[in-house]
Amino acid sequence: MTQRSYQVLLVSRDLEMLDVLSAAFGNDPVALRIHKNGEEALLSHHHHPADVIIVDLSSPAAEGMELLRQFADFPPQPPALVLALTESGDVSTQLQAYDLGVLDCLTKPLTAEISRAQLWSWLRSGRK
Numbered sequence: 001m002t003q004r005s006y007q008v009l010l011v012s013r014d015l016e017m018l019d020v021l022s023a024a025f026g027n028d029p030v031a032l033r034i035h036k037n038g039e040e041a042l043l044s045h046h047h048h049p050a051d052v053i054i055v056d057l058s059s060p061a062a063e064g065m066e067l068l069r070q071f072a073d074f075p076p077q078p079p080a081l082v083l084a085l086t087e088s089g090d091v092s093t094q095l096q097a098y099d100l101g102v103l104d105c106l107t108k109p110l111t112a113e114i115s116r117a118q119l120w121s122w123l124r125s126g127r128k
Helices: 015-024 038-047 061-072 091-099 112-124
Strands: 006-011 030-035 052-056 081-087 104-108
Touching: 006 015, 006 038, 015 030, 015 112, 030 038, 038 052, 038 061, 052 061, 052 112, 061 081, 061 091, 081 091, 091 104, 104 112
Parallel strands: 006 030, 006 052, 052 081, 081 104
Antiparallel strands: none
16 A cells, blocks of 8 residues: 655745754655745745745744634635744744644754654644
8 A cells, every 4th residue: 555645835045944853754754845025935835735834934934824714714724734844943834833723833953853753643632
């Protein structure tokens, strides 16, 4: 039986974060699609819907919040699993992201091992 491959769309300009997440899913059945801006990410998701979307709210946070709003309104339904990537201790941004419907917030700095464990935990628990 073939194992399902998950599509993960990451929206970030943080090159270090891209390296961490690429390493996290290196041998897993995960295709990591990376976009540096919201417009590219929305177009990519429109043509090839992602299972998981991770939006970096670090820079600039206002653009990331608008992108979360757009994904929440995305037809025909919002993505099943949307996560926000925030700076450690940025409670205000995290609360705004939860108000916009994200499942959870990942805080920087990330580690490959924890990021991988979190994603698979959400997928296994049926929150997808």
